[in-house]
Structure formats: structure tokens, C-alpha cells
Amino acid sequence: MEPQRIGIGRAFSWFGAGWRNFRAQPAQWIALILLYVVLLLVLNLVPVLGGLLGTVLTPALGAGLLLGAQSGARGDPVRLDHLFAGLTDSRTRLPLLLLGGLALATTFLLAALYLSMADALPAPGAPAHEAPFALESGLGGLLVLVLGLVAVLAFYFAAPLVVFAALGIPAALGTSLRAAARNLLPIALFGLVYALLAVPAAIPFGLGFLVLGPVGIAATYAAFTEIFPGPPGTEAGHSA
Known part of the structure; x- marks a missing residue:
């Protein structure tokens, strides 16, 4: 499965597609995102284990949100049970x-x-002969930063590739890394625009995220289907 290289300006079109998806069914999207937020809040009430479980569930819940976006893009209803679709499907639950x-x-x-x-x-104030250790530590910190970026890119499209393209975990991670690396500029612009929009969204008690959240999810689905055109982006083996 070979990802396409997309122009940087397409990041804006992804937001446009996300907005149209949300605008078609705003109440359903708001209910879905509220369910997601409430679930994470409840999990975080459990000390230590709740946060760990939330992290483990994030790819599955994120895939469920993207399945909701797929349904909305097709003109079908966005439902609350989309959130758990990745977990209820025996083919995708374990991966x-x-x-x-x-x-x-x-x-x-x-x-x-x-x-x-x-x-x-x-x-601080250590002898000068310890300076080489500081340099090594700085280089080590840079290495951690690079490894972290590689990890982010590898996981970026991994969950939708598991759900929409039925890839195994190694193939999904490798394909996601290749796709994100090829489209680093539009993805970075997408993230920057989202971060800028998050500022006003956060001001009224975070209520703006009831709109920005669904728009971002649907925009991510639009990005996925453009970078991976054809059947994998539209056929997931699920009924929406």
C-alpha cells in the first residue's frame, strides 16, 4: 500500500472537509465527542491504572472516531457506538x-x-573537565527528540491503517512512517493551524472543542483518504 505525496496547501482542504462533515450532523458529532471526553475523564479518576488504560485504549477509540467520520463522509449517520467499533470488531480489537x-x-x-x-x-558550577559529558548529554537529548518524532510519525496513521486497510501492526507502523515522512509539510501545517484554532476554542471553558474536536477528526479522515486513495480509505470491512 503506497501512500501518495500531497501538496502542503491541501491541509486547508482537509479542514474544509472536516467542517462540512461536522456541519451535516453537528448534534451527533457533539454527542460523540462528549462521550469520548467523559470516558477519558472517568478513566483518569482511577489513580495510575486509569491513565495507563486510557493510553492503551487511545488507538482503538481514535479509530472509532475515524469510523464515525467515514460514516459522516458517506452521508450516513454518525452514531455513539462508532466510538467502540474498533473494540467490538473481533478483527481489529487485538491489533x-x-x-x-x-x-x-x-x-x-x-x-x-x-x-x-x-x-x-x-x-551547575561543575569543573570544566565535565563539559564533554554535557555535550554528550545534549546530543543524547537530541537523539531522544529525533526518536520521539519518528515514533509520532509511525503511530500517526497506524490505527486507521489497521482498521481501514487491515494491515498488521509492523506493516501499519512502517506504512504510517513512510506516509507521514512524505507528507511532513502538510501534516505540520495541519497541526499548526489546529493549534492556532485551539487557542480561541479553549477560551470559553473549552467549549470550542465541541466543534474543533469533531472538525479535526473528520479532517484527519479526509487527510487519510487523500494520502491513501482508493479502496483502503473507503472500505474498512465495517458497516457504517
Whole structure:
């Protein structure tokens, strides 16, 4: 499955598609995003384990939101049960949970690597002969940053590739990394525009995210179907 290279300006068209998807069924989208937020809040009420479980479930829940976007793009109803579609489908449940577990393990690994680099830094006012250790630690921190970016790109499209293209985890991660690397500029612009829109969305008690959240999800689905055109973007083996 070969991803397409998309022009940087297409990031704006993704937002346009996301807005049209939301505008067609605003009440259903708001209900779906509220269910997602409430579920994560409830999980985070459980000390330690709740947050870990939330991380493991994130790819599956994210895939469910994208299935809702797929349904909306087709003109079909966006339903609350779309959120759990990745978990209720026996073909995708285990791969998505394993993907979440791998994301959690990657986060811990990068954090441990970063902390080990930080511990190697000399204390303020340390003798000059310890300067090389500071340089090594700085290079190590840069390495962690690069590895973190690679991990983000590898996971970026992994969940939808599992659901929409029935790829296994290694193939999904590799294909996602290749697709995101090829389209780094439009994806970066997409993220920048989303971050700018998040500022006014957060001002009225975060209520703006009831609109921006669904628009962003539907825009991500539009990006996926453009980067991966044809049957994989439209046929997931699910009935919407």
C-alpha cells in the first residue's frame, strides 16, 4: 500500500472537509465527542491504572472516531457506538489494543532514555573537565527528540491503517512512517493551524472543542483518504 505525496496547501482542504462533515450532523458529532471526553475523564479518576488504560485504549477509540467520520463522509449517520467499533470488531480489537500497548511502552522507553541523559548532566558550577559529558548529554537529548518524532510519525496513521486497510501492526507502523515522512509539510501545517484554532476554542471553558474536536477528526479522515486513495480509505470491512 503506497501512500501518495500531497501538496502542503491541501491541509486547508482537509479542514474544509472536516467542517462540512461536522456541519451535516453537528448534534451527533457533539454527542460523540462528549462521550469520548467523559470516558477519558472517568478513566483518569482511577489513580495510575486509569491513565495507563486510557493510553492503551487511545488507538482503538481514535479509530472509532475515524469510523464515525467515514460514516459522516458517506452521508450516513454518525452514531455513539462508532466510538467502540474498533473494540467490538473481533478483527481489529487485538491489533488496536496491542498498538496502544506498544505506544505506552514507547512512551516509557523514551522517558527513561531522556531521564538517563538528564542524570548525566554535570551540576551547575561543575569543573570544566565535565563539559564533554554535557555535550554528550545534549546530543543524547537530541537523539531522544529525533526518536520521539519518528515514533509520532509511525503511530500517526497506524490505527486507521489497521482498521481501514487491515494491515498488521509492523506493516501499519512502517506504512504510517513512510506516509507521514512524505507528507511532513502538510501534516505540520495541519497541526499548526489546529493549534492556532485551539487557542480561541479553549477560551470559553473549552467549549470550542465541541466543534474543533469533531472538525479535526473528520479532517484527519479526509487527510487519510487523500494520502491513501482508493479502496483502503473507503472500505474498512465495517458497516457504517
